[in-house]
Amino acid sequence: MKTPHIPLDAPYSESQRAWLNGFFAGMHTHMIQSSGSVNQVAARVITILYGSQTGNAESVANNAAAVAKAHGLKPVIKGMDEVEIDALAAMEYVLIITSTYGEGDMPDNAQLLWEAACTETAPKLENMKFSVLALGDTSYDLFCQAGKDWDEKLAELGANRIYERTDCDVDYDEPAETWISAVIPHMAEGASTTSAVVDITAQSVEKPKYNRKNPFPAKMLVNRILTGPSSSKETRHYEISIAGSGLSYEAGDALCIVPTNCPVLVTDIIKTLGCNGDEDEPVNGELVALHEALRTQFEIKTPSKELIEEIARRSGDQELNGILESGDKDALSKYLWGRDTLDLLLQFPACEFSASEFIALLKPLQHRAYSISSSSKMYPDAVHLTVASVRYESYNTLHKGVCSTFLADRVDDETDVPCFFSPNKVFRVPEDDNLPMIMVGPGTGLAPFRAFLQERQYKKARGKNWLFFGDRNAATDFMYREELEAYQKSGLLTRLDLAFSRDQEKKLYVQDRMLENGAELYAWLEQGGYFFVCGDAYRMAKDVDKALHDVIAEHGKLNDQQAVEYVNQLKKDKRYVRDVY
Ligand SMILES: Cc1cc2nc3c(=O)[nH]c(=O)nc-3n(C[C@H](O)[C@H](O)[C@H](O)COP(=O)(O)OP(=O)(O)OC[C@H]3O[C@@H](n4cnc5c(N)ncnc54)[C@H](O)[C@@H]3O)c2cc1C
Ligand SMILES: NC(=O)c1ccc[n+]([C@@H]2O[C@H](COP(=O)([O-])OP(=O)(O)OC[C@H]3O[C@@H](n4cnc5c(N)ncnc54)[C@H](OP(=O)(O)O)[C@@H]3O)[C@@H](O)[C@H]2O)c1
Ligand SMILES: Cc1cc2nc3c(=O)[nH]c(=O)nc-3n(C[C@H](O)[C@H](O)[C@H](O)COP(=O)(O)O)c2cc1C
Structure with a gap:
């Protein structure tokens, strides 16, 4: 049997073509077996709706669309923020691909449609046939919750689920491919036939150049500390060379780093397990020495749920079992706060895991994302990052974050920085250079805004720029101070409002500065201004959101509901966008 391939004149981008060819190489058997013929199906419209914060769901949506096209379907891809509830009601064939954010929440661009679907007046969707692909991460309590919510809601509104939901963990490529390969024939079923769709003939399989599984081996050019010697934190500036990679990026994108674990932690864990490290263990079909497997393949700092449950079971520890049985997530977070995998092994030595048992309870080591703090227009061959090193003392030991300290301590001239880009298409400098x-x-939320300012400087953009920045203490934590003050002097930075939280008795935060300057902030919004937020998702972004509503209500003389509508319109216009973590 021949391998399917996409003709060169088919309307796909290069990356889609590469993805499709790879996809078909794995899928054609399934297609032929399941549908008999893939060549003759009608141009039925299917709508692919994505809810995405950092682009993963969007890229899967593009892949699904490419496969749908190849089946003769007419895919229409839309972000969930591009669809009103009445338009949803009119759709007949729908695929929903969504990630989950915050704590089981919708990604920002899905929030408004979700709220509309949850009102009592939401329309019935009895004509709709749908399936849901949920992206998530099993290390979160509410795994794939947004996808689960949509799956239930559409069924509740009368829509007909024509293929079961698939929930994907961080390595979503394969399950997403499987879901696409299964769901598209269902979407095509019963459509009347038209002209041939895909010429399925042999062609070599191209793969996208650099990704999670094949990161670019970059070189570290600069590793410089930004915080002062007496600071209570350590934040660093990195410059990473992408010369020769053929890669490029946009201000607003993130760079994902694939780290390795600290060798000292690896050795301590091996010792605690009573192993010598040379034990060969099967990892992805190959035998790998335990020490190498722990260094490069598995998350060994943050304990997996499976490991915690097994430790509770083997130890019979009353406190831990009590917490797990109660299902009290806050109590579990509190119990685990500051305790890493090694702490748990040391606390319960009687559990006695063999190397194989231990490894079977670990999760794969994941990349970490970092918002890029440079503009490629100024630095085409380098990526700048602004990273807070995670270091803290607990249980009488110094604990280190995997990736932030990989960058800070373990990358040298001989050690590459394996990386790939994660585009964020909505987190962008306004196209119109004149808009504020x-x-x-x-904190590190400053990162993308350094890139935005460089971008605007390079473009000689005339729009006004206003930065709210804050950190703990001005004397030690005013990162990029000289640059920002120079931007202020040159007029690039129209306003710089600072909030150093620990320089006075009462905490002072960026949202306090927003409220103090509410009239002007509102005026900038009224002039068509964009409102960007980056940094901590759990406390800061929520408080900033509240302050934004308050500013709009007060200075726009609006009631609470009208202020919500004003903010919702900003979101729909993509003038209120966040890069929060
Ligand atoms: C889109 C995106 C953009 C990001 N951009 C940036 C950026 O520009 N700069 C940046 O610095 N980070 C950024 N991050 C966060 C970054 O990805 C990592 O999460 C961060 O560097 C920590 O990773 P780590 O591997 O060093 O720590 P990990 O090994 O993942 O350890 C972190 C864990 O350690 C524990 N912990 C941390 N501090 C303490 C403490 N004081 N006491 C007890 N336990 C503690 C917590 O459980 C925490 O979850 C971004 C994240 C995303 C998703
Ligand atoms: N959920 C998470 O696990 C999480 C979230 C964000 C960042 N981080 C990690 O923490 C490290 C340091 O992060 P960072 O430098 O970006 O920030 P940070 O040190 O946590 O905070 C930066 C500034 O924000 C202030 N802040 C605290 N609560 C706030 C609130 N509700 N509203 C507004 N401002 C608030 C802080 O004040 P005070 O500290 O004085 O209160 C500080 O002045 C990084 O490794 C990052 O990845 C983890
Ligand atoms: C700050 C943050 C919060 C997250 N919260 C959850 C969650 O509650 N449940 C979950 O299953 N996944 C969660 N995830 C994982 C994302 O859903 C996952 O990384 C997904 O692939 C992101 O896709 P996107 O780029 O399309 O947004 C979270 C990720 C981040 C960075």
Whole structure:
């Protein structure tokens, strides 16, 4: 049997073509077996709706669309923020691909449609046939919750689920491919036939160049500390060379780093297990020495749920079992706060795991994302990052974050920085150079705004720029101070409002500065200004959101509901966008 391939004149981008060819190489058997013929199906419209914060769901949606096209379907891809509830009601064939954010929440671009679907007046969807692909991460309590919510809601509104939901963990490529390969024939079923769709003939399989499984081996050019010697934290500036990679990026994108674990932690764990490290263990079909497997393949700092449950079972520890049985997530977070995998092994030595048992309870080591703090227009061959090193003392030991300290301590001239880009298409400098930008970025949240300012400087953009920045203490934590003050002097930075939280008795935060300057902030919004937020998702972004509503209500003389509508319109216009983590 021949391998399917996409003709060169088919309307796909190069990356889609590469993806499709790879996809078909794995899928054609399934297609032929399941549908008999893949060549003759009608141009039925299917709508692919994505809810996505950082682009993963969007890229899967593009892949699904490419496969749908190849089946003769007419895919229409839309972000969930591009669809009103009445338009949803009119759709007949729908695929929903969504990630989950925050704590089981919708990604920002799905929030409004979700709220509309949850109102009592939401329309019935009895004409709709749908399936859901949920992206998530099993290390979160509410795994794939947004996808689960949509799956239930559409069924509740009368829509007909024509293929079961698939929930994907961080390595979503394969399950997503499987879901696409299964769901598209269902979407095509019963459509009347038209002209041939895909010429399925042999062609070599291309793969996208650099990704999670094949990262670019970059070189570290600069590793410089930004915080002062007496600071209570350590934040660093990195410059990473992408010369020769053929890669490029946009201000607003993130760079994902694939780290390795600290060798000292690896050795301590091996010792605690009573192993010598040379034990060969099967990893992805190959035998790998235990020490190498723990260094490069598995998450060994943050304990997996499976490991915690097994430790509770083997130890019979009353406290831990009590917490697990109660299902009290806050109590579990509190119990685990500051305790890493090694702490748990040391706390319960009687559990006695063999190397194989231990490894079977670990999760794969994941990449970490970092918002890029440079503009490629100024630095085409380098990526700048602004990273807070995670270091803290607990249980009498110094604990280190895997990736932030990989960058800080373990990358040298001989050690590459394996990386790939994660585009964020909505987190972008306004296309119109004349429109104002308001940027709220305390702590490492400053990163993308340094890139935005460079971008605007390079483009000689005339729009006003306003930065709200804050950190702990001005004397030690005012990162990029000289650059920002120079931007202020040159006029690039129209306003710089600072909030150093620990310089006075009462905490002072960026949202306090927003409220103090509410009239002007509102005026900038009224002039068509964009409102960007980056940094901590759990506390800061929520408080900033509240402050934005308050500013709009007060200075726009609006009631609460009208202020919500004003903010919702900003979101729909993609003038209120966040890069929060
Ligand atoms: C889109 C995106 C953009 C991001 N951009 C940036 C950026 O520009 N700069 C940046 O610095 N980070 C950024 N991050 C966060 C970054 O990805 C990592 O999460 C961060 O660097 C920590 O990773 P780590 O591997 O060093 O720590 P990990 O090994 O993942 O350890 C972190 C864990 O350690 C524990 N912990 C941390 N501090 C303490 C403490 N004081 N006491 C007890 N336990 C603690 C917590 O359980 C925490 O979850 C971004 C994240 C996303 C998703
Ligand atoms: N959920 C998470 O696990 C999470 C979230 C964000 C960042 N981080 C990690 O923490 C490290 C340091 O992060 P960072 O430098 O970006 O930020 P940070 O040190 O946590 O905070 C930066 C500034 O924001 C202030 N802040 C605290 N609560 C706030 C609130 N509700 N509203 C507004 N401002 C608030 C802080 O003040 P005070 O500290 O004085 O209160 C500080 O002045 C990084 O490794 C990052 O990845 C983890
Ligand atoms: C701050 C943050 C919060 C997240 N919260 C959850 C969650 O509650 N449940 C879950 O299953 N996944 C969660 N995830 C994982 C994302 O859903 C997952 O990384 C997904 O692939 C992101 O896809 P996107 O780029 O399309 O948004 C979270 C990720 C981040 C960075």
